[in-house]
Amino acid sequence: MIEVNIYNESTHKYLPSKLMTQAVLKVAEREIKKTGEISIIICSDSFIHELNINFLNHDYATDVITFEIESNPLVGEIYISADTAKLQALDYGVPFRDELLRLSIHGTLHLAGYKDDSEEEKRKMTIKEDFYLQMLKEGN
Template identity: 50%
Template structure:
């Protein structure tokens, strides 16, 4: 996941960042979603920007949701976790996915970065 985040940051020419990735259960992610975003539902990934000056933030990933999605999308768990880490990083950079157009744009970027990651991993 760290390599996925690094490739994402390099793709957007971000030179300095401090990003923590926290793998947790779906209940914790749902509680964070409700507490901070006022959304009372489960989600796969949440990203919180901690500093407006420098790129500093936390990405929370529901491991159970990632496992379900990896089976659903027929990809490895590593691939799905990387996708979610990329998605969270894009949010920290400033991307949103509130509309279908924004979701499609983020998904396209995620796919491009996953291809770069795959090329680097051989």
């Protein structure tokens, strides 16, 4: 069983915490199959920018960064920039809630071993994200 914790370190008051937890658990159940803990930290662009510089040597803000702290039992942290998620939601014409769900799924897929370094890997991850979003919408 995976325990999911969500921490809001952003200025955004409304977060779909229950749905985000369901999304992570759905992915973990099918893709990870380990016990452990996944923490989702909703943060600002400036905070995720600092993480990106300090840990990945990238000098820009991004939407999501995932760290696997331990593998067995799994301990993972998923950082999501609420600022970038909000902008992406506007760009994609989707609700902010749906973008947070997609990024939660995306981060969990990284913990399951999925990569997005190439266009083919990105395509596969997008297909998986769509699959899990659809499952959530259908209540499965």
